[in-house]
Amino acid sequence: MTPSFAEPYIPSEQSIARSVLPEKAIELEQKSHALDCSMAAPAKLILEKHMRAVNSYCSNLIEGNNTKPWAIRRAAAGDYNADPVTKNLQLEAVAHMRAQDWLREQSIDLKTLCARDFICELHRVFYAAMPDSMLVIKNDTRKTESILVPGAFRDRAVIVGRHVPPDPNYLGAFISRFQDAYGSRREGIVPIIAAMAAHHRLVWVHPFLDGNGRVARLFTDEYLRQIGVGGARLWIMSRGLAVSHAQYKLRLHRADIPRQGDYDGRGNLSEKELIAFCVYMLDTALNQVDYITELLQFDGMIRRIKSYVLARNEDRIPRYGKLPPEASTILERAFVTGTIERRELYEMFHGRSERTIRATVQQLKAEGLLSETSSLSPLSWAIPEHAESYYLPDLTPSIRPSS
Incomplete structure (x- = not known):
């Protein structure tokens, strides 16, 4: 399996032009910018800080961790539950907040964000403080176990639902192609569409034994900020993905399917389904921008x-x-x-x-x-x-x- 198996990484210009993607991308850019300009800077910083725990809650909720924001904030202040299982879930949620803080502290460009080293470091930052019990990963058969190494690509084959991600020997090549596809600056609205497509392709490659969804959502948040989508810390993509989590997982799955005939792009994977995934992600983002904008009037x-x-x-x-x-x-x-x-x-x-x-x-x-x-x-x-x-x-x- 070579990196061409994940083509198209971005829908073609012609396919984008025939879709609703341009108008939705423009709308997101304009509405998010207006939101960013609508708040006084100090109040905006307060809201951004408050949203960290909500972002953690929503992203982890998609994966089955239902630790509420109030419990996350208390854990972040050192107040953990006495029950070991509950405490471990709090640790996982706090790890997400720390990864957000770490991302805010980085001075990087788009190419660096999409590089293997940075994606691995983001994963390492997320998992570095996890207890050993949270790093034990059941194999697909559930009969054997593997140990998750923070920041390290997986060293074995996996199956995710019906999807068979790339063999571990080819992960480096796939992420290198990923960087080439998404790490370059582009003009117009294509970067916003690329942000949504990159989310699926990173999940599709599945570079880590665990944590791929969480890392992809953190990556997408940072990608939007890197391409200049104003106010991207005021609204939360993961909130919309959690609200529509069944649709989110369906759209991820649908974008895994092979090309469906001669009128479905020229790559190995379905361009139509990639476009549908991007539309879903943009609709989700717009819904969250509208929600926060209305609240802050x-x-x-x-x-x-x-x-x-x-x-x-x-x-x-x-x-x-x-x-x-x-x-x-x-x-x-x-x-x-x-x-x-x-x-x-x-x-x-x-x-x-x-x-x-x-x-x-x-x-x-x-x-x-x-x-x-x-x-x-x-x-x-x-x-x-x-x-x-x-x-x-x-x-x-x-x-x-x-x-």
Whole structure:
């Protein structure tokens, strides 16, 4: 088996032009850019940080790990469940967050992102802190076991459903061709289409014994950012893939099939099904951009902040008491501007005592509704767990994890 078995890596120009891919790619680029420009930079950073646990939850949920975002955040802070099985799942989810952080710290280009060394390092970063028990992989017959080596290509043949990925001896050649196909800069909307096609082809090659889906989703997130899709950290592709996980797995499977006749491209695999997969991925991305854009509209968010404060003052949020009258105004201002200078608070509430304002700010900080980097820094909008369902309703999809 040679790298030509995964052709076409990208649909032909003619096939793209005849499809709905161009209009969807343009729409994604425009909507994601508009979302990126709609938030104040400090509030945007807060939201991006909050989304890390949601991204981890959704990506791992697709693989059957149903560790909720609140449990992931607590584990990231060192608070693990006493049950060993639950703790291992938390470790897996935290590993996903750390891989996201690692990706943000890298200074790379598209060619490096698609290289064997980088893809292996991403896998290694993900699995490096896993306990030994999480690295034991059952073979296809379930009668024998293999040990997953973080960052190492698999050394044995595997079967994934009906798909037989490339023999391990040819993985290097396939990833080299993968880099050639997807690591070059292109003009127009083709890079966005390439990002979606690359997701399938990386899963198809299946370079690792385990973790291929998670690595592919992390890879796709970073690919979108590398090609300049603005706001790509504000919306989460994996959330849409988790919501439609049955369709996601079906589309991955359908894109595995061989070419279906002379009118189905010129590669070994079906070009029509690759296009259908890319359409599905773009639709998923657009759905998530629309969802987050609607949530972050000023009028809607201000209304939900007011609703949260009202719920607090009507004792509808357990374990949290009433909020002072100034709280709603402070939280609304923090969202709109991203940060508030402390002196602004005294100007906003002219006539109120400094002691009252300080007490209100102290309560909002203590409850995670405002954050700061120091006692003198501006105050930033924040999203504590007890406010998430009000600020960002339905952010965490409630679905049955796959088996």
